[in-house]
Amino acid sequence: MKKCYECGKELKFWEGYHHPTLGLKTLVCSKCFIKVEKSMEKYRNFIISELIQEELKSNKNILDIKLKFFKWWNNIKTMR
Ligand SMILES: [Zn+2]
Numbered sequence: 001m002k003k004c005y006e007c008g009k010e011l012k013f014w015e016g017y018h019h020p021t022l023g024l025k026t027l028v029c030s031k032c033f034i035k036v037e038k039s040m041e042k043y044r045n046f047i048i049s050e051l052i053q054e055e056l057k058s059n060k061n062i063l064d065i066k067l068k069f070f071k072w073w074n075n076i077k078t079m080r
Contacts, residue, residue, distance in 0.1 A: 006032035044073060 002011045005019055005026045016027035020036045028036065051066055 002027055004029040004032055006036065 002013075002016055003009065004011055004016070005022065006028050009029050011027060011029060015029060017030060017033040018024050019026035019028050020033070020040055047069060051069070
């Protein structure tokens with residue numbers, strides 16, 4: 001029997017979602033999937049606002065960093 005990675009709940013064979021960050025081999029239940037997704041969104045928004053702050057402070061062009069970040073983010077998103 002498979003178990004949810006986050007809460008340990010047993011998953012029936014049709015249940016379970018791929019973990020948003022840990023990839024295909026890790027399964028979570030629907031409740032935990034939503035929880036992880038939400039915290040990822042928060043994390044993403046946090047990083048973006050940090051980047052914007054940094055850009056405003058330094059007056060430098062940090063477009064490179066932003067592009068790297070979005071690439072990395074999309075990789076995570078498509079790993080499911
Ligand atoms: Zn769970």
